[in-house]
Amino acid sequence: MKRRLWVIPALLCVLCMTACSAAGTASGVENGHDGRDSSSAGNAEEGVQDPAETDFFAMDTYMTFTAYGDRAREALTLAEEEIRRLESEWSVTDEDGEIWKINHSGGQPVTLSDETAQIVRFALDMAEETDGALEPTIYPVLTAWGFTTDENRIPGGEELRSLLENVGYEKVELNGNQITLPAGMELDLGAVGKGYAGDLTAELLEEKGITSALLDIGGNVQAVGSRPDGTDWRLGLRNPYGEGSIGVLSVSDCAVVTSGDYERYFIGEDGKEYGHIIDPETGYPVDNGLASVTIITEEGKKGDALSTSMFVKGLEQAQEYWRTHPDFDMILITEDGQIYLTEGVQDRFELSGSFGNMEVHVITAD
Ligand code: AMP
Ligand code: MG
Secondary structure, three states: OOOOOOOOHHHHHHHOOOEEEEEEEEHHHEEEOOOOHHOOHHHHHHHOOOOEEEEEEEEEEEEEEEOOOOOOOHHHHHHHHHHHHHHHHHHHOOOOOOHHHHHHHHHOEEEEOOOHHHHHHHHHHHHHHOOOOOOOOHHHHHHHHHOOOOOOOOOOHHHHHHHHHOOOHHHHHHHHHHHEEOOOOOOOOOOOHHHHHHHHHHHHHHHHHOOOOEEOOEEEEEEEEOOOOOOOEEEEEOOOOOOOOEEEEEOOEEEEEEEOOOOOOEEEOOEEHHHHHOOOOOOOEEEEEEEEEEEEOOOHHHHHHHHHHHHHHHHHHHHHHHHHHOOOEEEEEEOEEEEEEHHHOOOOOOEOHHHHHOEEEOOOOO
């Protein structure tokens, strides 16, 4: 299967996980398995109010929030404010934010808010748990490749080796809320922050009494409850080879988070594609035959950390990791057109028509 033929416009990335039938988008109609005929796709069910919806750009991505209920509009306004607050706290470039302060501390201790201390602790724990596949201090290497400025270039081997000397989650000291980052290192929550922001926003909606909502955070979805009629949400799984979705996943009350280098990449002067997820062992973009990794789990932050790190680990090691940590589900799609999914989601995932002949493998515990 051809991998990528064209650069996907940024907006299309937004569509990757949004095709749930309740929001009136394509997948319910396309698949015809949502228990309604296509003319009723949308919100025509009796007694179900139209949802409130808001979309905006934050955390370097497009977000679309949809919620049902009498207080949905008010709750979504608060949800958007919450995202903007977290964006400012965790941005690497916002001088008022905590991550910026850590990165400009010159090796001096910085005291963090509870919230930021929690996400940093989580990122460091997951880095350890994944043997450094998740590496929250990879930022200087990303910068060398131009992913932080969009002025992409291919750094030399010597340059990467020297930058990697300033990379290593184990050199970050976090005691309570006090963090010390050695001078020359930089911390970046790019691989986990959106997932955690989704968790906090979902909690906020629940506190406001919302029991049915979908938060699409740049293609990662946080599902609050189920659809208003109590059935599962039906999410289109992004096609990593091009446009549209490759299949539909039925879920309730969970996070569905995807990583892949199709999201952001450039073509070098050598004609090769270089993606935005870096293998911390080499400093080079991951190139291991995986096209995308989707994690299905209760917590967005965990889904986010795992989608990035399982993408780094690759097909074999990701399966090994799952077998020793089977508290999540995943769908791995390879560049050569195969799908590997864990047994917990095999009955929840259906391939879309034109992808129906892809080879599907079920990953089992033994
Ligand atoms: P995600 O879209 O969640 O997979 O996160 C990818 C983003 O995390 C990239 O755009 C980088 O900002 C950053 N990143 C790249 N490689 C790594 C890595 N190995 N560990 C942690 N963050 C990374
Ligand atoms: Mg991630």
